[in-house]
Amino acid sequence: MAKDIVVSRISGALTNAVYCVQPPPYLKDLIKAAHTANVIGGIDQVTGAHVSSLKRTYHYKVPPKLLLRVYGPQAENLIDRDVELVVIARLSRRKIGPKMLGTFTNGRFEQFLEATALTKEDLRDPDVSIQIAKRMRELHDGLPLLDEERQKGPSVWKNIHSWAEPAKVRLLQLAKKEPGAVQRVLGVEDIETFFKAIEKYKAWVYEHENYTDESIKNDLVFAHNDAQYGNLLRVLPPPGSPLLRPKNEHRQIVVIDFEYSGANPRYFDIANHFCEWMSDYHNEAQPHFIHEDKYPTRSEQLNLIQGYVEHGATEFDDAKIQAEVDLLMQRVREWRPAVNAFWCIWGLVQAALDKTPEEEKAEALALSEQYKITTNAETGSSDEGEVEEQEDEEEAFDYFAYSAQKAQIFWGDLIDLGVIDAADFHGQIKHIAV
Numbered sequence: 517m518a519k520d521i522v523v524s525r526i527s528g529a530l531t532n533a534v535y536c537v538q539p540p541p542y543l544k545d546l547i548k549a550a551h552t553a554n555v556i557g558g559i560d561q562v563t564g565a566h567v568s569s570l571k572r573t574y575h576y577k578v579p580p581k582l583l584l585r586v587y588g589p590q591a592e593n594l595i596d597r598d599v600e601l602v603v604i605a606r607l608s609r610r611k612i613g614p615k616m617l618g619t620f621t622n623g624r625f626e627q628f629l630e631a632t633a634l635t636k637e638d639l640r641d642p643d644v645s646i647q648i649a650k651r652m653r654e655l656h657d658g659l660p661l662l663d664e665e666r667q668k669g670p671s672v673w674k675n676i677h678s679w680a681e682p683a684k685v686r687l688l689q690l691a692k693k694e695p696g697a698v699q700r701v702l703g704v705e706d707i708e709t710f711f712k713a714i715e716k717y718k719a720w721v722y723e724h725e726n727y728t729d730e731s732i733k734n735d736l737v738f739a740h741n742d743a744q745y746g747n748l749l750r751v752l753p754p755p756g757s758p759l760l761r762p763k764n765e766h767r768q769i770v771v772i773d774f775e776y777s778g779a780n781p782r783y784f785d786i787a788n789h790f791c792e793w794m795s796d797y798h799n800e801a802q803p804h805f806i807h808e809d810k811y812p813t814r815s816e817q818l819n820l821i822q823g824y825v826e827h828g829a830t831e832f833d834d835a836k837i838q839a840e841v842d843l844l845m846q847r848v849r850e851w852r853p854a855v856n857a858f859w860c861i862w863g864l865v866q867a868a869l870d871k872t873p874e875e876e877k878a879e880a881l882a883l884s885e886q887y888k889i890t891t892n893a894e895t896g897s898s899d900e901g902e903v904e905e906q907e908d909e910e911e912a913f914d915y916f917a918y919s920a921q922k923a924q925i926f927w928g929d930l931i932d933l934g935v936i937d938a939a940d941f942h943g944q945i946k947h948i949a950v
Contacts, residue, residue, distance in 0.1 A: 523584070531594065531775060531866075535584040536628060544578050581628035582617065593682040593865050595775050603774055610659060613772055629770060631749035636810075639745055639793050645816065646823035647766035648748060648789070653827045655771065656737040656782050666733050671741070671778030672854050673718065676861055680711060683864035690869060690916065701864075701920045703927055703943025710923070713930065714857050720935045721850055732781070739785035741776040744792035748772075783847040786824070788855045790817060790848065797913075804918040808925060811948045821845060850933065852948075856926040863919035921946065 520540035525533070587597070601624075604616045614627040638644045668674060684707050691697040702710045722728065727735075740747075749770045753759035759768050794810045797803045812820070818841070825840045826832075928945040931938045 526583075531588050532623075533586040533588065535586070537582040537584050537625075539579045547578055583614065583626040583628045584623065585626060586623040588866075589868075594679065594862065600775055603777055606659065607774060612655065612659065613770065613774060629749060629751055629772075631751040631770060634745040634748040634750060634769075636745055636793070636796055636798075638748075640812075640816070642816075642819050644769075645820045647769050648743070649820045649823035650766040650827040651769045651771060652740070652743065652785065652789070653824050655740060656785070657828055659738040661736060661738055661779050665738075665779045666736055668779065669729060669733060670736065670780050670784070671739075672780055672784055672858050674778075675776070676714065676858060679861045679865050683707075683861045686864050686867050686869075690867070693869065697916075699943065701916055702860075702923050703920075703941070703945070713927075713936070717853050717857070717930055717935050720933070721854070724850060725847065735781050736779040737782050737785070739777060739780040739782065740771055740774060741778060741780060741785060741788055742773060743771065743785065743789040744795065744797070746797060781847070781851060783844065783851040784854055786821065786844065787848045787852045788858075789820075791852065791855050791859075802914075803912075804914045804921075806918070806921040806925070806946075808946050808948050811950060814950050817845060817848070817950070821848070853926050853929040853933070853935075856922045856929065860919045860922035860926060863915040863922065867915035867919070 520542075522536075522538040522540070524536050524538075526536055587595075601616070601619065604613070607613045608615050614629055617625040617627060619625075634644070639648075665671075687698060687701060687707060690701070694700075698707060699705055704710055704713075722732065749772060750768050751759070751770055753768060758764050790812050793812050794806045794808055796805070796807065799805065821841055821844045822837075825837055825844065829837055924944050924946040925948065927936075927941055927943060928947045930936045931941065931945065932947065
């Protein structure tokens with residue numbers, strides 16, 4: 517029976533391989549037949565329970581679909597899985613996101629949600645954008661930070677620091693094969709100059725917003741930090757569900773994949789979501805390409821931020837609401853460089869270089885052992901139920917090109933904000949008009 521389990525790839529995840537695991541199609545009929553044989557006169561002869569509805573009773577005995585998440589080969593350099601599992605447990609207690617059902621060395625099983633992922637077009641729908649804003653506000657206000665999370669400060673800086681070394685290694689490997697690669701990717705001649713620019717920007721934003729390393733801790737919230745459209749699902753509520761009521765409609769939006777979640781200013785999380793409007797991860801030709809002209813207009817930003825502020829307001833004071841909207845608009849703009857620096861470094865860590873035939877053979881052998889799913893532990897057969905090769909379905913995502921564009925937006929923002937002088941920078945830049 518194990519070989520008949522249905523495993524299908526779910527696209528859209530960049531850090532992991534994600535699959536839907538379903539029981540064999542014939543299992544429902546087998547369970548129904550066995551259960552029918554046990555029911556005599558409305559009584560289950562095995563359990564002694566009264567059976568009021570045969571269909572309902574056997575239906576709940578059919579194993580549900582599961583979501584299988586297999587961690588990517590570079591994930592250990594990016595994500596602390598122990599911390600992530602603790603976060604998921606906290607979220608589950610508050611009924612946020614899917615439940616975690618079990619873990620193994622390089623992945624886990626989760627509750628499978630009957631839902632559809634939002635699209636890049638959905639993000640631009642004014643009503644959907646307000647629904648996202650409400651869910652974001654509920655996450656920021658609804659999950660208190662642990663004291664240790666708050667004391668560590670913004671996770672954006674912590675992650676950039678922890679990713680710095682593997683990012684440098686990856687970029688220097690590229691530079692050995694392609695002279696001038698550092699300039700091409702980061703816009704500067706050496707890696708240290710880029711990290712110094714991040715530190716200069718951090719000092720600027722703290723001074724500009726009157727923060728110190730201590731005072732900013734008071735402004736931290738639990739942030740998702742990766743609210744791209746593939747991580748935003750719309751569940752399909754059954755007839756009569758409370759989610760169909762107008763006041764609850766926004767709760768149909770479910771946020772998944774909390775791998776990069778952590779303490780950050782709310783401005784960072786909102787700025788990150790706005791930056792995701794520029795991406796089209798399902799573009800077959802260039803899924804890595806960033807379309808800076810797709811960044812939300814001022815009116816689109818106001819729509820989301822107004823919805824965010826009003827959903828968290830304790831009193832409807834127009835002046836106070838407008839003041840908070842104005843502050844958020846300003847600070848989201850000022851934290852945008854942090855977002856693009858963050859994902860620039862992330863892309864470098866994720867990037868894979870072309871390998872020699874010998875390296876490819878060795879890696880393929882290692883992966884075949886690491887990701888093997890055994891369908892019959894005693895006999896070692898059969899291969900019919902094995903998960904299809906991850907590489908066959910992956911889109912050609914160019915992480916170096918992605919990082920280069922993030923760096924160009926980062927430099928453009930630093931010039932526009934006055935953090936650096938345009939005359940002092942000689943690399944390529946991308947300007948976002950708003």
